[in-house]
Amino acid sequence: DTGVSQDPRHKITKRGQNVTFRCDPISEHNRLYWYRQTLGQGPEFLTYFQNEAQLEKSRLLSDRFSAERPKGSFSTLEIQRTEQGDSAMYLCASSSTVSTDTQYFGPGTRLTVL
Amino acid sequence: KNQVEQSPQSLIILEGKNCTLQCNYTVSPFSNLRWYKQDTGRGPVSLTIMTFSENTKSNGRYTATLDADTKQSSLHITASQLSDSASYICVVSASGATNKLIFGTGTLLAVQP
Numbered sequence: 368d369t370g371v372s373q374d375p376r377h378k379i380t381k382r383g384q385n386v387t388f389r390c391d392p393i394s395e396h397n398r399l400y401w402y403r404q405t406l407g408q409g410p411e412f413l414t415y416f417q418n419e420a421q422l423e424k425s426r427l428l429s430d431r432f433s434a435e436r437p438k439g440s441f442s443t444l445e446i447q448r449t450e451q452g453d454s455a456m457y458l459c460a461s462s463s464t465v466s467t468d469t470q471y472f473g474p475g476t477r478l479t480v481l
Numbered sequence: 482k483n484q485v486e487q488s489p490q491s492l493i494i495l496e497g498k499n500c501t502l503q504c505n506y507t508v509s510p511f512s513n514l515r516w517y518k519q520d521t522g523r524g525p526v527s528l529t530i531m532t533f534s535e536n537t538k539s540n541g542r543y544t545a546t547l548d549a550d551t552k553q554s555s556l557h558i559t560a561s562q563l564s565d566s567a568s569y570i571c572v573v574s575a576s577g578a579t580n581k582l583i584f585g586t587g588t589l590l591a592v593q594p
Binding site: 371407408409410411412456458460469470471472473474475477 | 485515517522523524525526527530570572582584585586587
């Protein structure tokens with residue numbers, strides 16, 4: 368296993384379009400997190416899953432955002448009717464409650480909304 | 482309000498020199514503190530993790546300290562290398578909520594030859 372992977376690495380879209388990002392966590396990790404990071408800032412928590420259950424959602428996650436983890440493995444984050452303010456790096460992380468619960472981050476998806 | 486503040490915001494040093502980055506936090510109740518290194522355009526990578534009872538933790542040329550009484554941490558980088566150029570982020574998690582991390586804004590370090 369090479370770690371957390373995210374796809375695509377970069378996405379450019381026009382305002383109003385829908386986009387979907389995918390995250391594949393480290394295989395034995397039961398927790399999966401989504402963060403958003405804007406330039407010069409630390410990551411901001413969006414939501415997290417334990418197995419397939421979405422246990423917490425940030426107030427940052429407006430109704431245009433939805434995340435799923437249907438089989439407790441990979442996860443998708445969809446943004447509907449994108450706005451320019453959605454431009455950011457979207458980071459996925461995974462951890463295992465069996466070990467130190469250290470979160471391992473993926474490389475991120477850079478979204479640019481024109 | 483749970484907050485993590487880092488200083489300096491940015492730092493430029495010459496290759497081979499040492500430097501120390503600072504982190505102050507107001508997260509309560511405290512569970513652990515991590516330092517992450519984030520290269521430009523990449524996800525953060527964990528360097529160290531310290532719990533309440535740990536005062537210092539080393540990872541190669543990186544040494545982190547924690548003073549839980551004053552709620553301060555530092556990351557010391559020894560004999561800096563060009564590859565150390567990155568953003569260093571202090572991250573704190575609270576007891577009972579280890580699933581959610583509180584991130585500092587990071588210190589952007591540039592190591593010049």
